[in-house]
Amino acid sequence: MDFSYTEEQTLLRNSVSKYLADNYKFEQWRKFTRSDLGRDPAHWKAFAELGLLAAALPEEYGGLGGGGVDNLVIMEEFGRALVVEPYVPTVVIGGGLLRHGGSDAQKTEWLGKIAAGETILAFAFAEPKGRYNLADLATTAKKQGSGYVLNGQKAVVLGAPWADHLIVTARTAGTGRDRSGISVFLVDKKAKGVTTRDYPTIDSLRASEMTFENVELAASALIGPADNGLPLIEKVIDEAIAAISAEATGCIKVLVDATVEYSKTRKQFGVPIGKFQVLQHRMVDMFVQYEQSVSITLMATLKLGDSDAERAKAASAAKVSIGKAGRFVGQQAVQIHGGIGMTDELNVGHYFKRLTLIDTLFGNTDHHLKRFAALG
Amino acid sequence: MDLTFSPQEEAFRQEVRTFIADARTKLPKTVGAPEAATRTKDDYLAWHKLLYKKGWVAPLWPKQYGGTGWNVTQRYIFNEEVAMADMPTTLPFGLNMVAPVIFTFGNDEQKAKYLPRILSGEDWWCQGYSEPGAGSDLASLRTKAVREGDNYIVNGQKTWTTLAQYADMIFCLVRTDSNVKQQEGITFLLIDMKTPGITVKPIIVLDGAHEVNEVFFDNVKVPVANRVGEENKGWTYAKFLLVNERSGIAGVARSKKATQKLKEIAHAETIDGTPLVDDEDFARKIAELEIDLAALEYTELRTLAQESQGHAAGPESSILKIRGTEIQQRITELTLEAVGYYAYPNDRRLGANEFVGPDYALGEAGHYFNMRKASIYGGSNEIQRNIIAKAVLGL
Numbered sequence: 001m002d003f004s005y006t007e008e009q010t011l012l013r014n015s016v017s018k019y020l021a022d023n024y025k026f027e028q029w030r031k032f033t034r035s036d037l038g039r040d041p042a043h044w045k046a047f048a049e050l051g052l053l054a055a056a057l058p059e060e061y062g063g064l065g066g067g068g069v070d071n072l073v074i075m076e077e078f079g080r081a082l083v084v085e086p087y088v089p090t091v092v093i094g095g096g097l098l099r100h101g102g103s104d105a106q107k108t109e110w111l112g113k114i115a116a117g118e119t120i121l122a123f124a125f126a127e128p129k130g131r132y133n134l135a136d137l138a139t140t141a142k143k144q145g146s147g148y149v150l151n152g153q154k155a156v157v158l159g160a161p162w163a164d165h166l167i168v169t170a171r172t173a174g175t176g177r178d179r180s181g182i183s184v185f186l187v188d189k190k191a192k193g194v195t196t197r198d199y200p201t202i203d204s205l206r207a208s209e210m211t212f213e214n215v216e217l218a219a220s221a222l223i224g225p226a227d228n229g230l231p232l233i234e235k236v237i238d239e240a241i242a243a244i245s246a247e248a249t250g251c252i253k254v255l256v257d258a259t260v261e262y263s264k265t266r267k268q269f270g271v272p273i274g275k276f277q278v279l280q281h282r283m284v285d286m287f288v289q290y291e292q293s294v295s296i297t298l299m300a301t302l303k304l305g306d307s308d309a310e311r312a313k314a315a316s317a318a319k320v321s322i323g324k325a326g327r328f329v330g331q332q333a334v335q336i337h338g339g340i341g342m343t344d345e346l347n348v349g350h351y352f353k354r355l356t357l358i359d360t361l362f363g364n365t366d367h368h369l370k371r372f373a374a375l376g
Numbered sequence: 377m378d379l380t381f382s383p384q385e386e387a388f389r390q391e392v393r394t395f396i397a398d399a400r401t402k403l404p405k406t407v408g409a410p411e412a413a414t415r416t417k418d419d420y421l422a423w424h425k426l427l428y429k430k431g432w433v434a435p436l437w438p439k440q441y442g443g444t445g446w447n448v449t450q451r452y453i454f455n456e457e458v459a460m461a462d463m464p465t466t467l468p469f470g471l472n473m474v475a476p477v478i479f480t481f482g483n484d485e486q487k488a489k490y491l492p493r494i495l496s497g498e499d500w501w502c503q504g505y506s507e508p509g510a511g512s513d514l515a516s517l518r519t520k521a522v523r524e525g526d527n528y529i530v531n532g533q534k535t536w537t538t539l540a541q542y543a544d545m546i547f548c549l550v551r552t553d554s555n556v557k558q559q560e561g562i563t564f565l566l567i568d569m570k571t572p573g574i575t576v577k578p579i580i581v582l583d584g585a586h587e588v589n590e591v592f593f594d595n596v597k598v599p600v601a602n603r604v605g606e607e608n609k610g611w612t613y614a615k616f617l618l619v620n621e622r623s624g625i626a627g628v629a630r631s632k633k634a635t636q637k638l639k640e641i642a643h644a645e646t647i648d649g650t651p652l653v654d655d656e657d658f659a660r661k662i663a664e665l666e667i668d669l670a671a672l673e674y675t676e677l678r679t680l681a682q683e684s685q686g687h688a689a690g691p692e693s694s695i696l697k698i699r700g701t702e703i704q705q706r707i708t709e710l711t712l713e714a715v716g717y718y719a720y721p722n723d724r725r726l727g728a729n730e731f732v733g734p735d736y737a738l739g740e741a742g743h744y745f746n747m748r749k750a751s752i753y754g755g756s757n758e759i760q761r762n763i764i765a766k767a768v769l770g771l
Contacts, residue, residue: 126717128733128734129646131645131646131647131648131716131717132647132716133647133648136648136649155717155718155733156717156718156720156721156733158720176649177648177649197732199721199722199725199726199732200721200722200725201720201721201722202719202720202721202722202741202742202745203720205720207720207721209732209733267509268510268511268512268513268516269512269513269516270516273512276758278758278761279758327709331748334582334748334752335748335751335752335756335757338511338512338752338756339506339511339535339536339588339749339752339753341748341752342581342582342748342749342752343579343580343581343582344580344581344582344584345579345580349582349745352582352745352748353582353745356712356719356741356744356745357719357720360716360717360719360720364713364716366657366658366713369657370657
């Protein structure tokens with residue numbers, strides 16, 4: 001048994017954390033997340049130069065040969081700095097779908113571009129009526145000649161305003177919530193028939209509502225098997241769940257540290273509030289939640305290569321734990337900070353918001369409790 | 377003991393309903409809008425003024441000062457009807473906070489000068505209690521008032537002052553003696569917000585709203601005539617006010633309305649083709665919420681009944697604050713959960729009259745974050761538990 005990071009992974013963590021400490025301070029973050037674009041493109045470029053975007057991708061396609069643990073290291077640090085750049089949709093999901101399901105030609109073209117920072121991808125999977133069921137799709141891709149015609153609507157596509165290409169899930173056969181009949185497509189955002197409505201999200205990301213109207217796709221747009229894409233999607237979303245669990249762990253760490261620190265300096269009734277036992281115990285519970293989050297995130301990450309059922313159970317377990325921990329730590333961090341924790345000026349509330357929406361992303365606590373239970 | 381309403385009480389309910397229905401036609405559309413964040417100063421005052429004209433603006437005041445003279449049941453019915461119709465609450469700072477202090481501890485001139493203006497809505501009041509260094513430990517406040525002839529000269533800073541940007545008047549706790557026990561050197565002053573030396577600075581909160589402010593006092597001259605009661609006895613009046621604040625804080629009627637809205641959303645949202653409200657997990661959560669709310673409602677009714685028999689609200693009113701705010705927060709948590717991915721859009725940064733996703737999701741995520749304030753303000757829930765531990769359980 002060994003929970004230690006390799007030398008490469010430690011170097012990776014140090015390089016990410018140093019870059020963010022120098023260039024991604026909260027005051028800078030406030031500025032660029034409120035700009036028209038919502039991010040500073042210099043960071044994506046720097047991530048590519050530092051090799052972050054290549055770290056978890058296979059060597060034969062321009063990557064550095066890492067995997068889930070590299071994603072974990074990067075995402076924990078990203079969580080600590082509230083990074084908004086679309087690493088999950090581009091590298092974890094886009095990279096994951098291509099790596100596990102792409103043709104050799106697709107891998108050569110797209111994995112190389114991802115690693116070099118030359119493309120930004122967004123993952124259009126949720127629909128206005130589908131809630132968290134990945135198979136509940138009204139979007140269709142009908143066969144036409146050698147290619148497909150795409151029609152439908154996608155909801156809250158994170159990072160889409162910044163993306164050049166979209167990865168879209170659609171029904172190519174079957175109806176309703178059938179597990180079969182689902183396929184994955186790579187779609188140029190500039191293609192005729194794609195319309196987007198961009199907006200800021202409450203956790204300072206950007207997203208789009210998307211409509212596809214008779215969008216013509218070449219046969220080469222298909223990623224993975226036709227009509228049987230769901231197992232691929234589930235695998236990659238479990239990888240993304242491990243990644244956002246690591247992000248949440250980073251957020252939780254910041255909140256626990258900030259709250260403990262604040263409780264040592266904020267005085268009421270003549271003593272630092274951290275001297276009050278009721279707050280001490282609550283902060284201990286926050287710390288326990290942090291440690292549990294670290295553990296379950298590691299478990300989910302290390303089981304990504306297991307059988308589908310093992311992997312899925314571990315990912316759902318992590319999602320449930322992280323959802324509960326994020327809510328408790330976020331709410332208590334605000335409570336113990338008091339009024340100041342309610343302000344937009346302090347970073348605490350922004351971490352709380354990110355944690356709250358991480359619970360929603362890819363299915364909330366209830367959804368994953370059910371999934372875990374159903375897996376036996 | 378009896379839980380039914382008499383025919384007279386049912387008739388009163390009808391009268392209130394008719395009044396609200398009629399009032400709605402006279403108010404700007406935004407007043408009855410479900411989204412409170414879009415309400416303006418004029419919206420609040422428009423509703424206040426209609427109530428004033430009807431003689432219903434001050435249910436908590438004695439009749440001699442312009443109160444309604446309603447009994448506990450009538451007040452309960454009125455609050456419920458107003459909340460169910462989604463009418464705005466009248467702001468508590470003048471009507472429910474400073475006015476009872478003035479008519480209980482103020483002199484005749486103060487009563488004659490301020491009470492009619494609070495009643496008519498002419499004066500908008502805000503509350504100068506908290507300071508950057510004095511939150512839960514309110515008695516440690518440091519804003520100083522030094523006597524100079526017929527005036528006090530006030531210097532210092534208040535914070536978390538709700539809607540001070542609209543206020544005409546502020547009631548303030550100030551320190552007039554630093555050489556005695558903290559609680560014994562505090563004075564209660566009424567200060568005109570137009571006095572030179574007062575500056576109001578906005579604080580933006582989690583959901584992007586400008587609801588609270590910092591208020592700075594730089595050599596602000598306040599006539600001694602604006603002091604309520606005696607110098608250095610302000611803590612007594614402040615505590616009286618805090619107990620009043622707590623009893624109104626349960627918000628049962630508003631929580632019932634919010635629960636109703638939550639259920640409507642859960643009917644509209646689907647999970648695998650079935651309404652969310654029929655999902656076993658979610659239905660259980662709503663049931664637990666409704667049960668908690670029923671227990672709170674009957675706790676509040678017991679308190680009100682006691683009050684109507686002449687027993688003033690005691691430290692038990694902290695229960696209403698704790699449970700009331702916990703339930704309000706739980707409702708926003710479940711509502712956020714119900715809207716699924718449409719918790720994401722930041723409505724405040726969309727254009728006017730624009731929204732993303734179903735209209736019922738508008739503002740719900742922001743509301744969840746905003747309502748975290750409820751367990752902090754009015755004496756944090758930790759402080760309320762201290763009060764019960766000391767004053768009720770004798771620990």
